[in-house]
Amino acid sequence: MNKRANLAIQLRYQGKTAEEIQGEVADKNGRPAIGTINNWFAIGGRLHDAYLQYEDEENERRKKEAYNIYRRNVRAAVGQVLTIMAEGETDQVKLAAARDILDRLFGKASEKIDLNANVYTKIDEKIKKIIDEGE
Numbered sequence: 001m002n003k004r005a006n007l008a009i010q011l012r013y014q015g016k017t018a019e020e021i022q023g024e025v026a027d028k029n030g031r032p033a034i035g036t037i038n039n040w041f042a043i044g045g046r047l048h049d050a051y052l053q054y055e056d057e058e059n060e061r062r063k064k065e066a067y068n069i070y071r072r073n074v075r076a077a078v079g080q081v082l083t084i085m086a087e088g089e090t091d092q093v094k095l096a097a098a099r100d101i102l103d104r105l106f107g108k109a110s111e112k113i114d115l116n117a118n119v120y121t122k123i124d125e126k127i128k129k130i131i132d133e134g135e
Contacts, residue, residue, distance in 0.1 A: 005040075005047055009054050012041055 004025045011021045018037040025032065040047040078101075085097035 001050060005050070008037065008040060009047055009051050012047075012051055013055055013058055 004027060008021050008025050011024055016024070018034045021037050022031050022034060025037075039045050041051055042048060081097050081100055085094050085101065088094040088097060
C-alpha cells in the first residue's frame with residue numbers, strides 16, 4: 001500500500017470527509033475525484049478491507065492506552081471513593097460511595113432487599129418469642 005492510500009485511511013479514521021481527504025492526498029498527479037475517494041472506502045473498494053483492519057488495530061491500541069491510563073490512576077480513584085465513604089458530608093453520599101465499591105467488587109445486586117424491614121422482622125420475632133416464653 002502506498003503513502004497516499006495510508007494517508008487516506010488515517011484521514012478517514014479521523015472522521016475527515018471525502019473533500020478533506022481529497023485536499024490532503026493530492027500529489028504530483030493531482031487530486032483524486034470525490035467519487036473516486038468514496039469508491040475507495042465502499043464495500044469492495046480498494047481501501048475498504050485495509051481501512052477496516054486499520055480501524056480494528058487503532059481501536060485496540062486506543063483501548064489499551066485508555067486501560068493503561070485507568071490502571072495508573074486506579075489507586076487515586078479508589079482512595080477518593082474511600083475518602084468520600086468515610087468523610088462524605090451526608091450519609092447519603094457515604095452510602096453511594098459504599099455502594100459503588102460493592103457494586104464494582106461483587107456486581108450490582110439482582111434483587112433489592114429492604115434491610116430495615118428485615119431487621120425489624122427479626123426483632124419482632126425475638127420479642128414475640130420472649131413474650132411467648134414468658135406466658
